[in-house]
Amino acid sequence: MDAEAAKLVGAGLAAIGVGLAALGVGNVFGSFLDSALRNPAAADGQQGRLFIGFAAAELLGLLAFVVAMILLFVA
């Protein structure tokens, strides 16, 4: 397999990591909604932490996207 084809296959595999990011972010928001519906009065106070959790999960998943971009356009 020549290098160019291997790079494209690698970029495609990195896209699986982005799907895992979707799972992670969905987990964060799902947990928030679960508990917010049990205790709606306390939900608004925790919104800051919701976005911190979202940012952390999203960043780690987007690192997989960065790997895909590096494979396609840099290496």
Add this chain to the structure above:
Amino acid sequence: MAAEGGKIDPMHQFLVEPIFGKGWEIAGHSIAFTNSALWMVITLAALWLFMLGGMKRELVPGRWQAAVEGFTGFISNMMHTNIGPKGKAFVPYVFSLFMFILIANLMGMMPVGILSPVHPGFHAFTVTSHLTVTGVLAILSFSIVLIVGFWRHGFHFFSLFVPHGTPVYMIPLIFLIELFSFLIRPFSLGLRLFVAMTAGHILMKVLAGFVINGANAGLGIAAIVSIPSFVLMVGITLLELLVCAIQAYVFALLTSLYLNDAINLH
């Protein structure tokens, strides 16, 4: 945007080009005015106009003043919640950071490409879709955190990396791990905003390419490919507008949390 026979080229929109020619230099370094600089000036102008329009002091605010006060109150509240009364000194910095990132993100979403017939190749350039720009903003925030931390606490600042109550034999390992996760903060700040903006714009360019290529391939394929892609583009655009706001908020929120670490040392 199609290149050579139907191939979609999503990366051309991120190209930084000088507008008035490449010859401008000081001491061998190029100071050419680029499209990136142009859009930063546009962001500055939009922000300045927005704040000017709202900085009246009417007791019963009109709509514009209420909008500006909404933003300032939002950031002021966030700083007070995360840092406490000592955070008041940093509200101007975090507010400027938040508004610049928000408006720069939104300017990149403006449908300016419609004016392409008037000025060929004219398109909205997202300033924050370059790691150089977001990296500088992240380094700025991180430097302020370090300077504030060492100014207020001196070498006691390093107690941040040894949480209260760790067993003595674990302190070296815990110190190294905490130090590493502290040092990675500027990278994560800059990288998060950069990748979010770049990924969003690449996605929209690819979908737009589908719409155009589908329409060029005949009526049958246009109905199956172009119309669902166009509907998806509308939805993704809404999502991208939300992501613009969320990423600006997350950048400001994390900056305020890091400042809290430096000021209050947990």
